Amino acid sequence: MTGLTTVELPGLPVRTVLDDVSAALDAHGSAVLVAPPGTGKTTLVPLDLARRISVRPAGPHRVVVAEPRRLAARAAASRMAALLGEPVGETVGYSVRGDRKVSARTRVEVVTSGLLVRRLQNDPELHDTAVVVLDECHERHLDADLLLALLLDARAGLRDDLQLLTTSATVASDRLADLLGDAPVVTAHAPLHPVDVVHRPPDRGERIEACVARTVHAALAEHDGDVLVFLPGVAEIDRVAERLDGVDADVVSLHGRLPAQRQDAALTPGPRRRVVLSTAVAESSLTVPGVRVVVDSGLARVPRIDHRRGLPGLATVRVSRAVAEQRAGRAGREAPGVTYRCWSQAEHTSLPAYPEPEIRTAELSRLALELACWSTPDGAGLSWWDPPPEGALTAGRTLLTTLGAVTPDGLPTARGRRMASVGLHPRLARALLDGADEVGPRAAAEVVALLDTGGRRTDLDAELAHLRRAKDPAARRWQREVARLTALTRDRGASHRDTERPHDPAAVVALAYPERLARRRPGGTPVYLMAGGTAVEVPPGSGLGDSEWLAVADATREPGRAHGVVRLAAMADEELALRAGAALVTEADEIAWVDGDVVARRVRRLGAVTLSERALRDPDPAAVRAALADGLRQEGLRLLTWTDEATRLRQRLAFLHRQLGDPWPGVSDEDLLAAVDTWLGPDLDTARRRADLANVDTAAALRRLLPWPQAARFDELAPERLEVPTGSRIRVDYSGDEPVLAVKLQETFGWRATPTVADGAVPVVLHLLSPAGRPAAVTSDLESFWRQGYASVRAELRGRYPKHPWPADPLTAEPTRRTKRRP
DSSP states (O other): OHHHHOOOOOOOOGGGHHHHHHHHHHHSEEEEOOTTTTSTOOOTTHHHHHHHTTTOOOSSSEEEEEEHHHHHHHHHHHHHHHHHHHTTTEEEEEEEEEEEEEOOOOEEEEHHHHHHHHHHHHHHOOOOOOEEEEEGGGGOHHHHHHHHHHHHHHHTOTTTTOOEEEEESSHHHHHHHHHTTOOOEEEEOOOOOOOOEEEEETTOOHHHHHHHHHHHHHHHOOSSEEEEOOOOOOHHHHHHHHHTTTTEEEEEEEETSSOHHHHHHSHHHOOEEEEEEEGGGGGOOOOOEEEEEEOOOOOOOOOOOOEETTTEEEEEEEHHHHHHHHHHGGGGSOOOEEESSSOOHHHHHSSSSSSOHHHHHHHOOHHHHHHHTTTTTOOTSSSOOOOOOOOHHHHHHHHHHHHHHHHTSSOOOHHHHHHHHHTHHHHHHHHHHHHHHHOOOOOHHHHHHHHOOSSSBBBBBHHHHHHHHSSHHHHHHHHHHHHHHHHHHHHHTOOOOOOOOOOOOHHHHHHHOOEEEEEOOOSOSSEEEEEEOOOEOOOTSSTTTOOOOEEEEEEETTTTTEEEEEEEEEOHHHHHHHTGGGEEEEEEEEEEETTEEEEEEEEEEEETTEEEEEOOOOOOOHHHHHHHHHHHHHGGGGGGGGHHHHHHHHHHHHHHHHHHHTTTOOOOOOOOHHHHHHHHHHHHOOOOOOHHHOOOOOHHHTTTTTOOOGGGHHHHOOSSSSOTTTEEEEEEOSSSSSSSEEGGGGGTTTSSOEETTTTEEEEOOEEEEOTSSSEEEEESSSSHHIIIIIHHHHHHHOOOSSSSSSOOOOOTTOOOOOOOOOO
């Protein structure tokens, strides 16, 4: 431990609070350290803690530092080892997926958050660890949030002596302190160099890569020092690098896919000026020396999941204001600097304040598997910064059940525990382990390595052939990962046979994505229906469009397109689909309303894909009834035949419901469809198809809605006809808002009182007709009409119809059906 005890730590700002951090941990067992980038929190704090722990007489002596990214973990370990004057793997080491440098002498180990989750699952007590440092908690990565919850649980139940230190570059301390049991907050202040902010948004129609490249050219001309450029992903980095060809500076890339040597080179000052094109890895965890200028695209790539279509992936989003400020601060780490933002000041004010936590937006099947292995399938009882959304967690658990990783009650199966131990997404872990038994370890590893990183070709077989023979950096990365995964399957006890079967790549893809087994739609189109129910289209020239079946590895949805687009797939056949997707195969009788009629059939399906079907001769009557009811709800009451009698009856019922309310039922379309089982029940019991609905006696069916015992008074309350003074019984029209009786004026002579309905509550509107059958007067007050209106009507019409009776006193005149005087 000579290096730890003798090294003189650099005079970085965090050095002034090292005693405070140690005292807080000793007194409370946990603490929050808030320190901006460049203060030394990632390197000095772990070394100081290890030095203090080394003098303890007994107990664990290792400090474990959890970083959100592999690149940051390696860089932090290298920096600390350099401070001690030692190679990595001695006092300071690191462990990331596929790479580990530690020894028996290691006292500070830097790991990724995901790896520490797996270590905690295997050793919940972390028996050799004294302190866990959770670095860059403010970034809110999914693995980091899960790790914090599991560590708090382990500390509460198994290791109350385990010390937890969370660090953050932003002031997000209150919630962290609460989670850690009202832990003390230690703040390290850094002298900040001024950073000028310049907004240079894209010109009209200009792509963001062009805007960034243009801004870099300006920055090189206007300022000294290295330029750090933030871009959302590798594709954008490559496109900007092409546009910077020929600049008087070294253009280097920095992202997680690079080999370790090239990552280290990007973090090391060069012989001349540099332009470092980086993803979000350089926001906080890493120090890029020599930077005086930051060019920020304002974009980031984040995990997203379309739960409706089941197509997970990455989305490009605007950064938050907090992230923008953090990126800008990189220009002022060593001297005054400048930040160019490729968006307008107005846009800046509309940015979200903080980044969305990954746990709220990501696909959660991997988290669900870790929770199952922790014996808390629903995450209940854990202390979360933000709890996982119930819907996304349920979807993740459902997928795990499909993959055979958990039992129906959420407990991990033996396969599930093996899958979790691999450290891959559950889909890929299942494909690797089961695929090794299916096609051999190396063949499975080749496909899984490609699925994990993605390819440039749509045809998976063609992409594999290219990667096997290519010598470019991407191919070499893939080849190294294949070797690692092949060894991993053998370590996990998978089969050692390397023989392959036909369609081997498709078999491995199908193990990872059984719900993406897809069958081409009829008609020779390039559109396929996946077992999960999503339609996807094969792009022209992919070489896949002639296959009846596909095993789809990657598909995306693009704005304005009716279907998803296949990005990576392998040709398959039905035999493979049935074997790999056996859990999705169902056979059931389906009786439903389809395309305008009842369809009764026995259907065999692979998820949403129909394999075969045949008609049912004797379908279940209850299911037929339900299908007919669904048909009525889908297509409306127009499927029934509405006679005049039925229409008038419905109008009378509607009138009583409107005027008297309960118990008289509503008979609008919505009301009748909601009560279809009540008034149409007996008819649905005997109907078998659409044509039978047209033969239903709707008038008789409606009478089933008449309430008992009030039904006995129906004809009294809403009479179909009313008797007028001549003895004629004339039909009342209930089709409007008020009941109307259209009667020839001569038939109403001597009628003094206006007729009423609804127990006298509603007067009938009289349309008093002329001899031509047109309303000569409209009234709901007959007595007033005789007294005030009749005289004018008589004066107007007696000349036009001289042969008709127009008595001066209609109240004493004899009513008549005849329209002419007798000779």
